């Protein structure tokens with residue numbers, strides 16, 4: 173039995189996590205979920221942002237499946253995501269973006285991997301008021317983290333048989349910070365002569381992604397640009413309900429959907445659980461449950477192939493529970509095990 177820390181989170185978090193429990197239970201995958209509450213709703217009734225014991229439990233289990241957690245905008249407590257990523261040094265946020273058969277968008281055959289630096293940049297949380305009317309946020313970029321993330325991106329390219337890594341930056345303006353990131357990228361790129369190294373200024377990158385996303389393969393970016401282009405890329409394949417991610421550390425991994433707590437649809441049972449299902453497949457694969465991962469993916473893609481089975485966010489009529497039940501109704505889910 174594998175113990176995994178499970179954080180249901182806020183908004184649609186508990187709903188989509190319920191789908192995961194249903195699916196993994198249906199397949200009898202030997203997982204023992206150790207559940208810890210965290211986020212805005214937990215804070216409102218407990219005046220702390222996560223349950224006692226969470227950090228110790230993650231240190232013990234080393235694998236986390238996390239629902240989205242809400243962060244107050246403009247005031248209030250700091251992001252739990254940023255806190256966990258820094259606490260456990262999950263330095264890489266890996267976000268595969270792949271077209272899905274049955275999901276109609278303007279684009280076809282998109283297949284790229286975003287590798288986002290996950291611990292520094294403007295997310296360092298060093299922010300203060302110089303005076304009543306002047307604020308300052310510090311952007312931290314270090315050579316160590318930049319080289320580490322660029323190396324991870326090139327290693328991912330090698331492992332996945334990819335041909336090109338594109339670095340995203342704004343070093344024409346932020347000559348020192350983004351300049352250091354770019355310098356690190358060039359140094360690491362020189363160690364992988366078999367992989368083509370490409371550089372794009374972030375504004376042009378956004379335009380290129382919309383005009384011709386198929387030109388990209390692996391994308392490596394500092395934290396903020398990586399965050400922004402991730403949502404842009406999710407839009408290219410049909411939306412946030414379809415985009416998974418993994419926060420990778422040297423010995424700890426946190427798997428979660430790219431999307432947030434979606435307060436606008438929370439409590440209505442209309443969320444799309446596909447993103448967290450795909451994140452769970454990444455987790456299962458990494459844990460050695462390769463057949464189970466493939467089996468769930470097959471059933472998910474079969475469900476998504478037919479527009480009669482789509483959830484509302486991708487133009488369909490099924491609610492989250494109906495979608496989940498449809499997925500597990502496919503004979504292939506168990507037969508392929």
Ligand code: NAI
Pocket residue numbers: 184239240241242243244253412413428429430431432433434435436437442443444445446447485
């Ligand atoms: P969001 O990702 O929660 O929602 C953006 C839009 O996408 C909304 O219209 C929402 O309904 C839709 N959407 C997202 N996931 C969906 C799904 N699975 N099925 C159907 N529709 C879906 O972004 P937003 O509204 O900017 O942020 C809400 C909260 O989430 C904020 O407090 C933010 O800090 C937090 N957040 C948390 C993240 C995490 O825990 N990893 C990541 C991003 C945001």
